[in-house]
Amino acid sequence: MPETPFLISREDWSLHRQGQMDQERHQARIREAIRANLADIVSDEAIIASDGRKVVRLPIRVMKEYRFRLNWQKQGRVGEAGRPVSAGQPVARSDEAAEAAGRGGPGEEAGEDWFETDLAVEELEELLFADLSLPHLEPRQEPHITTQHHEWRDVRRQGIYANIDKKRTLMEAIKRNRLAGRPPLAGLRREDLRFRTWDDTETPQANAVLLVMMDTSGSMGSGEKYIARSLCFWMVRFLRTRYDRVKLHFIAHTTEAREMEEEAFFTRGESGGTRCSSAYEYALRLIERQYPPDRHNLYAFHFSDGDNLISDNPRAVALLKQLLARCALVGYGQIETQPQYMAMPYYQPNTLLTLYQQEIEHPRFVTALIRDRSEIYAALRAFFPPAGERERGAG
Amino acid sequence: MARDLDRLAGAIGEVMDRARAAGLDFFPMRYELCPPDVLYTFGAYGMPTRFSHWSFGKAYYLLRSQANLGLAKIYELVINSDPCYAFLLESNSLLENTLVAAHVVAHADFFKHNWRFQGTNRQMVHTMSAFAERVRLYEARLGREPVERFLDAGLAVAEQIDPFPGPRSEPGRDLALFLLERAPGLADWQRDILSSLREEALYFRPQMETKILNEGWATLWHARILREMDLPPADTLEFARLHAAVLGPHPHGLNPYRLGCHLLESIEARYGRERLFEVRAVETDVSLVRNYLTPELCEQLNLYVYAEQGGQWQVTATGWEAVRDALVRQLENCGLPYIFAEDDNYRQQGELYLRHGYDGIELDVTHLTHTLRHVHHIWRRPVHLETVLGGRRTLYTCTGKDVTSRAL
Numbered sequence: 001m002p003e004t005p006f007l008i009s010r011e012d013w014s015l016h017r018q019g020q021m022d023q024e025r026h027q028a029r030i031r032e033a034i035r036a037n038l039a040d041i042v043s044d045e046a047i048i049a050s051d052g053r054k055v056v057r058l059p060i061r062v063m064k065e066y067r068f069r070l071n072w073q074k075q076g077r078v079g080e081a082g083r084p085v086s087a088g089q090p091v092a093r094s095d096e097a098a099e100a101a102g103r104g105g106p107g108e109e110a111g112e113d114w115f116e117t118d119l120a121v122e123e124l125e126e127l128l129f130a131d132l133s134l135p136h137l138e139p140r141q142e143p144h145i146t147t148q149h150h151e152w153r154d155v156r157r158q159g160i161y162a163n164i165d166k167k168r169t170l171m172e173a174i175k176r177n178r179l180a181g182r183p184p185l186a187g188l189r190r191e192d193l194r195f196r197t198w199d200d201t202e203t204p205q206a207n208a209v210l211l212v213m214m215d216t217s218g219s220m221g222s223g224e225k226y227i228a229r230s231l232c233f234w235m236v237r238f239l240r241t242r243y244d245r246v247k248l249h250f251i252a253h254t255t256e257a258r259e260m261e262e263e264a265f266f267t268r269g270e271s272g273g274t275r276c277s278s279a280y281e282y283a284l285r286l287i288e289r290q291y292p293p294d295r296h297n298l299y300a301f302h303f304s305d306g307d308n309l310i311s312d313n314p315r316a317v318a319l320l321k322q323l324l325a326r327c328a329l330v331g332y333g334q335i336e337t338q339p340q341y342m343a344m345p346y347y348q349p350n351t352l353l354t355l356y357q358q359e360i361e362h363p364r365f366v367t368a369l370i371r372d373r374s375e376i377y378a379a380l381r382a383f384f385p386p387a388g389e390r391e392r393g394a395g
Numbered sequence: 396m397a398r399d400l401d402r403l404a405g406a407i408g409e410v411m412d413r414a415r416a417a418g419l420d421f422f423p424m425r426y427e428l429c430p431p432d433v434l435y436t437f438g439a440y441g442m443p444t445r446f447s448h449w450s451f452g453k454a455y456y457l458l459r460s461q462a463n464l465g466l467a468k469i470y471e472l473v474i475n476s477d478p479c480y481a482f483l484l485e486s487n488s489l490l491e492n493t494l495v496a497a498h499v500v501a502h503a504d505f506f507k508h509n510w511r512f513q514g515t516n517r518q519m520v521h522t523m524s525a526f527a528e529r530v531r532l533y534e535a536r537l538g539r540e541p542v543e544r545f546l547d548a549g550l551a552v553a554e555q556i557d558p559f560p561g562p563r564s565e566p567g568r569d570l571a572l573f574l575l576e577r578a579p580g581l582a583d584w585q586r587d588i589l590s591s592l593r594e595e596a597l598y599f600r601p602q603m604e605t606k607i608l609n610e611g612w613a614t615l616w617h618a619r620i621l622r623e624m625d626l627p628p629a630d631t632l633e634f635a636r637l638h639a640a641v642l643g644p645h646p647h648g649l650n651p652y653r654l655g656c657h658l659l660e661s662i663e664a665r666y667g668r669e670r671l672f673e674v675r676a677v678e679t680d681v682s683l684v685r686n687y688l689t690p691e692l693c694e695q696l697n698l699y700v701y702a703e704q705g706g707q708w709q710v711t712a713t714g715w716e717a718v719r720d721a722l723v724r725q726l727e728n729c730g731l732p733y734i735f736a737e738d739d740n741y742r743q744q745g746e747l748y749l750r751h752g753y754d755g756i757e758l759d760v761t762h763l764t765h766t767l768r769h770v771h772h773i774w775r776r777p778v779h780l781e782t783v784l785g786g787r788r789t790l791y792t793c794t795g796k797d798v799t800s801r802a803l
Contacts, residue, residue, distance in 0.1 A: 004425065005423055006407060006408070006411060006424040006425070007424070007425050007426065008400065008403065008404050008407060008424065008426040008427075008428070009425075009426070009427055009428070010400065010427070010428040010429075010485065011429070013429050013430055013433045016432075016436065018436055018447060018451075019435060019436035019439060019440075019451070019452060019455035019456075019459075020432075020452075020455075021447065021452070022447050022448060022449055022451050022453075022455065023449075023450025023451055023452035023453065023455055023456045024452065025447075025448075025449040026449040026450070026453045026456065028449075029449050063449075063453065064765075065450050065550065065551070065763035066551055066761075066762050066766045066769065067551055067554060067731075067762060067766055068555060068730070068731065068732050068734050068751075068762065068763065068766050069731075069758065069759040069762040069763075070730065070731070070732050070756045070757070070758060070759060071756065071757045071758060071759040071760070072756070074701060074702070074703070074756075074757070075701070075702065075724070075755075075756050076700040076701065076702040076711055076712070076717075076721045077700065077701060077719055077721060077725055078649060078698055078699070078700055078701075078721050078722040078725065079648065079649065079698070079699055079700075079701050079710075080644045080645065080648070080649055080650065080653065080654070080696055080697055080698050080699070081697040081699065082644050082645055083697060084694075084697055084699065085697060085699050085710050085713060086710065086711050086713065087699075087712060087713060088707075088709055089709060089710045090707055090708065090709045090710075091647075091699075091701045091708045091709055091710060111675075193502070206535075255514060270449065286538040295768050313589065340492060352524065366631070
C-alpha cells in the first residue's frame with residue numbers, strides 16, 4: 001500500500017452525451033445563420049463555379065464567439081523555432097498567421113473558424129429547397145418511361161442451385177433435426193433446400209425537360225447573364241430533387257433563335273435586335289418534335305432585359321400562351337440591372353414584364369424582376385413558390 | 396481490465412510517493428479513467444459539470460476532429476479543486492498514464508501553492524454543477540431561445556472582470572460586475588446567469604495567467620519523477636519519445652510546456668532548488684518572463700518576434716530584450732483589452748459609456764461591433780464605447796441592431 005492516499009476509478013460514461021448534444025445545437029445555429037443569409041449565398045459565384053464539387057467554401061461569418069479583442073495584426077508577437085532564425089525570414093503563410101493573430105488571447109487554440117466556411121452543396125440545397133414547391137403538377141396520363149429491375153422477394157422449395165439460400169436451408173435442416181431429437185446438423189435432405197426467387201418490377205421514372213431561353217443580344221451584359229446562369233443552376237438542381245432526370249436545352253435568341261451549348265450560352269454575346277417570339281417558336285417546335293407534352297414534364301423559362309421589338313409583342317404573347325398549354329410551368333425572368341431603372345422608381349418602361357403581366361393571367365405562368373444578385377433567391381421563390389405563398393407569388 | 400487498473404494504481408502510488416519525496420505538496424487525488432469522447436467533452440467545457448451551451452459543443456467538435464486527424468491528443472484534464480480531480484484517458488498505455496499522473500500531481504501542487512489560486516473556489520465542481528442545473532430549469536421555464544441568447548451575451552462580457560476583486564479595485568474595471576449591479580431591469584434569472592458566468596471567469600482567470608508557469612512546472616516534474624522510476628527499456632524509450640513531443644516547438648505560436656520547463660530549469664540551475672519552489676508560488680506568466688527570461692534562453696529556444704510586413708509575416712527581431720518585451724505585452728491581461736465602464740447614465744438618458752484603455756494596440760473592429768450588440772442585449776439602452784483607431788479617438792455606438800462609429 002502506497003503512503004499517499006488517492007482514489008482511482010472508472011465510471012460508466014456511456015450515457016454522457018453533453019458534448020454531442022451541444023454540438024448538435026451548434027450545428028443548428030449554423031443552419032439558422034445560413035438560412036438567414038440564403039439570399040447572399042445563392043448568388044455566390046463560388047457555388048456556380050463549383051459545379052461537380054461536393055463542398056463549397058462560403059464566406060459565412062457565423063457562430064463566432066464575439067468578445068472584446070485586440071487587433072494583433074500590427075503588433076509583434078513571439079514565436080519559436082527548432083533552429084536559429086534571423087530577421088526578415090518569413091514565418092508562416094499570411095492567412096494562417098493572420099488567423100492566429102486575430103484571435104487574440106494567447107491561451108486560445110488554433111483552428112477556430114475553419115468549419116464555418118465549408119458547406120456541402122447538398123446541405124445547402126436541402127435548406128434552400130425545403131420550402132420551394134412545384135406547383136400545378138398534373139399527373140401524366142401514364143408512366144411511359146419505366147425502368148425494369150429485379151427484386152429478390154420470395155423463397156421457394158424449388159429453384160436453380162445457383163440461387164440456393166444457404167442460411168434458410170440450414171435453418172430448415174436444424175429445425176427438422178431438432179424436432180426429431182437429433183443434433184442440429186445431422187445431415188441435409190432434399191426437403192430442406194430453399195431457393196431465392198426474384199420478381200421483375202417496373203417503376204415509372206419521372207423525367208423533366210427544362211427549356212432555358214435567353215436574350216443574348218448586346219443589351220444583356222455579363223452581369224445579367226451571370227444572374228440568369230445562377231438562377232438556371234439552382235432551377236436545374238431543384239428540378240433534379242423532384243425528377244430522376246432533367247434534360248436541358250439552351251435556346252439563345254436575338255432576332256433569330258438557335259440552340260447552344262451551356263457554356264457558350266452564358267458567356268458569348270451577339271449583336272442585333274431582339275425578337276423573343278423566335279425563341280418561343282423554337283421551343284414549341286422542339287416540344288412538337290421531341291417531347292410530346294403528355295409524356296414529359298416540360299418547364300420553359302425565358303430571361304431577358306425586357307426589351308423587345310414592339311411589333312413582335314403580339315406574336316410573343318400568343319406563342320407564350322401556346323407554351324403554357326404544353327408546359328407544367330412557364331417562367332419569365334426580367335433582369336434589369338441598368339441603373340436608370342433603379343434611379344427612377346416610378347418610371348414604367350414598356351417592357352416585356354409589364355406586357356406579360358397585362359396580357360397573361362395563368363396559374364402556371366410565373367414572373368420575376370431581378371435587379372441585382374441579391375434578388376436571385378427571391379426570384380427562385382417566385383418561380384417555385386413555397387406552398388403557402390402560391391396564390392400571392394404566382395405572376 | 397481489473398489487472399490493468401491494479402497495475403496503474405501501483406504506478407500512480409509510486410509516482411505520488413516520489414513526488415512527495417521531491418517536496419511536492421498536493422491535495423488528495425481522485426483519478427478517473429474515461430473514454431476519449433468524455434475527455435474531449437471535459438476539455439471543451441473546462442469542467443465536467445459545466446452548463447450546456449453551443450459554444451462548448453463547437454469546442455468539443457473541434458477537439459474531437461483534431462484528435463481524429465492526429466493533430467492534437469488530449470492526455471488529461473485536471474481540475475483545480477480539493478480533492479483534486481484528474482481525468483485520464485482509458486485508452487492510454489500504462490506508461491502514458493503514469494506520465495500523466497506525474498504531470499497532474501505537479502499541477503495539483505501548483506494549484507495548492509501558487510498565490511493566484513489562494514482565493515479560488517475549491518468546490519467549483521459543485522458550484523458549476525448547481526448552476527448548470529439552474530440553467531436547465533430556466534430553459535424549461537422560459538424556453539431555450541431567451542436563455543441561450545442571454546448566455547451568448549453574458550459569455551461575451553464575462554471575461555471582462557477585475558482579476559483582483561475587492562475594496563481596492565478600480566471602479567468600472569469589472570464590466571461584468573458593473574452590468575450585474577447597474578443594468579436596468581434585469582430579471583432574477585438573468586442576474587443569476589451573469590453573476591455565475593462572472594464567478595466562473597474569476598475561477599478560470601488564474602489558470603489563464605499561469606499557463607506557461609503551470610505547464611512548465613508539471614512538465615519539469617513529470618520528467619524528473621519518471622526518470623527516477625525503474626522503467627523497462629521499452630517504456631524508457633516511449634517516455635523519451637513522449638517527453639520530446641511535449642517539449643517540441645510549435646510551428647505557429649508558443650508552446651507553453653517548452654518555454655515554461657526551460658525557464659524553470661534555468662532558474663534552478665542559476666538560483667537553486669529553494670528559488671524554484673518560490674517561483675512556483677509567487678510568479679505568474681508575466682512576472683516569470685519579465686524576471687527570468689535570459690539572452691541564453693532566447694537563443695537556446697530560438698525565440699523571435701514576428702509581425703506582418705508588406706503582406707508577409709516575417710521575423711522582425713531576435714534580440715532577447717525585444718522578445719521579452721513583446722512576450723510580456725502579449726501576456727499582459729491575458730492578451731485581452733482593458734474595457735472600463737465609465738458612465739451608466741450617459742447624456743442623462745441611462746445610456747452606457749465604455750472606454751477602451753488604449754495603450755498602442757487597437758481593438759479588433761469586427762469583434763467590437765458584435766460584442767457591443769451583446770452588451771446592448773444586457774443593458775437594453777444605447778451603449779457607447781470610446782477607443783482609438785488610426786490614431787484618432789473614435790466612438791462606437793450600438794442602439795440595438797445597428798452599430799455606428801464616429802471620430803471624436
